[in-house]
Amino acid sequence: MIKGKVWKYGDDVNTDVIFPGRYTYTVTDPGEIASHALEDLDPAFAKNVKPGDVVVAGKNFGCGSSREQAALCLKYAGVAAVVAASFARIFFRNAINAGLPTVAAPEAIPHINAGDEITVDFQVGELTAADGSSYKFTALPPEVIGILEAGGLVPYVKKELANK
Amino acid sequence: MPQTFAEKIFSRKAGRPVAAGEIVVLEPDRLLSHDNTAAIAATFGEFGLERIVDPDKAVIVLDHCVPAATEKYAQNHLEIRKFVEANDIEHFFDVGEGVCHQVFAEQGFALPGELVLGADSHTTTYGALGAFAAGIGRTEMAALYATGELWLRCPESLRLEVTGEFGADVYPKDLVLYIIGDQGADGALYRSVEFAGPTVAATSPSGRMTLCNMAAEMGAKNAYVAPDEKTRAFLAGRARRTFDEVLPDDGAAYERTLSYDVAGLEPRVACPHTVDNVVPVGEAAGTRVDQIVVGTCTNGRIDDLVVAANILRNRRVAPAVRVLVFPASRATYLEALGIGALATLAAAGCIIMNPGCGPCLGAHEGILAAGEVCLSTANRNFRGRMGSTEAEVYLCSPATAAASALHGRITDPRTVRA
Numbered sequence: 001m002i003k004g005k006v007w008k009y010g011d012d013v014n015t016d017v018i019f020p021g022r023y024t025y026t027v028t029d030p031g032e033i034a035s036h037a038l039e040d041l042d043p044a045f046a047k048n049v050k051p052g053d054v055v056v057a058g059k060n061f062g063c064g065s066s067r068e069q070a071a072l073c074l075k076y077a078g079v080a081a082v083v084a085a086s087f088a089r090i091f092f093r094n095a096i097n098a099g100l101p102t103v104a105a106p107e108a109i110p111h112i113n114a115g116d117e118i119t120v121d122f123q124v125g126e127l128t129a130a131d132g133s134s135y136k137f138t139a140l141p142p143e144v145i146g147i148l149e150a151g152g153l154v155p156y157v158k159k160e161l162a163n164k
Numbered sequence: 165m166p167q168t169f170a171e172k173i174f175s176r177k178a179g180r181p182v183a184a185g186e187i188v189v190l191e192p193d194r195l196l197s198h199d200n201t202a203a204i205a206a207t208f209g210e211f212g213l214e215r216i217v218d219p220d221k222a223v224i225v226l227d228h229c230v231p232a233a234t235e236k237y238a239q240n241h242l243e244i245r246k247f248v249e250a251n252d253i254e255h256f257f258d259v260g261e262g263v264c265h266q267v268f269a270e271q272g273f274a275l276p277g278e279l280v281l282g283a284d285s286h287t288t289t290y291g292a293l294g295a296f297a298a299g300i301g302r303t304e305m306a307a308l309y310a311t312g313e314l315w316l317r318c319p320e321s322l323r324l325e326v327t328g329e330f331g332a333d334v335y336p337k338d339l340v341l342y343i344i345g346d347q348g349a350d351g352a353l354y355r356s357v358e359f360a361g362p363t364v365a366a367t368s369p370s371g372r373m374t375l376c377n378m379a380a381e382m383g384a385k386n387a388y389v390a391p392d393e394k395t396r397a398f399l400a401g402r403a404r405r406t407f408d409e410v411l412p413d414d415g416a417a418y419e420r421t422l423s424y425d426v427a428g429l430e431p432r433v434a435c436p437h438t439v440d441n442v443v444p445v446g447e448a449a450g451t452r453v454d455q456i457v458v459g460t461c462t463n464g465r466i467d468d469l470v471v472a473a474n475i476l477r478n479r480r481v482a483p484a485v486r487v488l489v490f491p492a493s494r495a496t497y498l499e500a501l502g503i504g505a506l507a508t509l510a511a512a513g514c515i516i517m518n519p520g521c522g523p524c525l526g527a528h529e530g531i532l533a534a535g536e537v538c539l540s541t542a543n544r545n546f547r548g549r550m551g552s553t554e555a556e557v558y559l560c561s562p563a564t565a566a567a568s569a570l571h572g573r574i575t576d577p578r579t580v581r582a
């Protein structure tokens with residue numbers, strides 16, 4: 001369960017504005033990756049985001065490139081979850097594998113505003129908006145929960161290899 | 165139960181019937197990566213394993229920033245070469261061989277009925293040859309190097325039936341831009357897109373690659389064209405091993421079936437800054453351009469270069485425009501050289517570049533300044549992708565690109581017949 005302050009964006013937020021291509025092969029330090037998060041969409045984001053904040057957006061969040069830093073930059077910036085109407089599939093995968101929870105809750109999006117405080121209960125699959133309204137979302141399948149619980153794909157694979 | 169292509173491949177690989185929506189753990193047949201292999205290798209290093217599990221599955225192509233533009237890129241390439249050597253990776257294609265997707269297909273790695281995962285979003289391209297091919301992330305590739313398997317969700321399927329004959333100067337690129345404009349950037353989100361119908365059957369493997377490559381721009385997980393005579397002819401003498409063609413069953417459950425008729429279709433242009441912002445070329449015509457790019461994994465093949473050369477033969481590109489031509493691979497380069505297409509393009513004033521991605525992802529070789537406009541045969545026109553966030557990128561077919569080169573303005577290719 002998380003409770004966090006909302007950064008709200010629109011539809012089709014693409015990977016180039018989440019993490020610009022000009023940094024993909026040269027920036028590797030987590031702190032530096034975080035410092036470019038959403039740089040071409042909202043330059044204020046990286047400077048002001050607080051650990052536990054939640055990114056909320058419209059449909060097709062993370063469309064475009066397969067670059068993983070698009071998920072990592074948000075994770076490293078301390079984002080607790082991304083809530084969107086829908087996700088581009090590679091971003092969805094990258095987020096899970098980075099241990100960054102994603103919530104697809106299309107009905108909730110219009111009821112969430114920038115700066116709101118929202119609650120997401122992953123166990124129950126329920127999101128509660130600042131106005132008190134709540135929205136169910138499909139809980140992730142167990143394979144995926146396993147990866148999130150391990151903290152991402154790398155720790156998950158490490159665990160698997162150790163068990164072999 | 166009749167199955168879609170995706171369900172059939174998943175069932176075959178899983179060894180049990182798998183329906184759309186199920187998550188299964190599968191072992192892919194081939195793994196593709198490019199300049200991002202250094203990052204993958206670094207993550208792989210965290211697992212503490214000596215070597216990757218199956219080096220024969222790995223195909224690595226250096227293409228994104230080749231030759232290295234800066235010391236950092238050079239260092240990146242160096243680390244990849246070390247990783248390749250340490251793991252005895254045989255299928256390694258160093259600087260100069262071409263764009264990964266073209267090299268992968270040309271070298272006979274993309275085969276009907278095989279499961280390919282690539283650390284690149286346009287891995288969808290190999291569906292043109294009947295493979296199930298999808299893009300994944302770097303960490304996933306590292307996990308695959310460590311375990312040989314990965315969780316995958318069997319996608320729902322979308323069938324696109326295309327009929328009619330292309331008019332003069334209208335190409336598969338125009339069709340796929342039209343479809344993306346119609347369906348939107350998320351029109352095929354998570355879906356397996358099956359291109360079918362007489363028009364697709366009549367389209368060359370190269371044109372099919374353009375369709376499947378661009379399917380990524382409507383969110384598709386993979387794209388597919390049923391293998392046929394044309395596929396077999398392309399693969400003859402190329403295929404790295406024998407293969408089993410996998411075809412969807414009649415009566416399979418498609419989430420949607422859409423019909424398109426290309427008769428009367430006009431050339432299309434995707435306007436800044438999204439790929440689904442598509443208009444008939446007439447609506448963008450007259451837009452001044454500073455740079456034109458002919459190339460990339462979408463449209464840098466021999467037929468694309470020939471189309472451009474035919475339009476530019478014995479003509480000159482407008483003085484104010486830089487026309488950069490990137491053959492998609494060394495093989496394409498040599499073929500274009502052999503038939504005189506490169507000489508024609510160079511004589512017309514084009515700049516012939518080395519095989520590779522060029523400025524497609526904004527790393528080097530043709531970066532845009534603020535206020536500049538580029539017309540490209542690539543697949544993406546996102547803000548800032550090719551340089552300045554104040555620059556604009558339009559997407560089109562090689563014919564529209566070449567016609568526009570003559571005037572330094574976006575031009576309907578039908579008005580400047582070859």
Ligand code: SF4
Pocket residue numbers: 227228263264265284286460461462520521524525542543
């Ligand atoms: S040509 Fe462009 S789209 Fe294709 S692989 Fe290279 S960077 Fe990606």
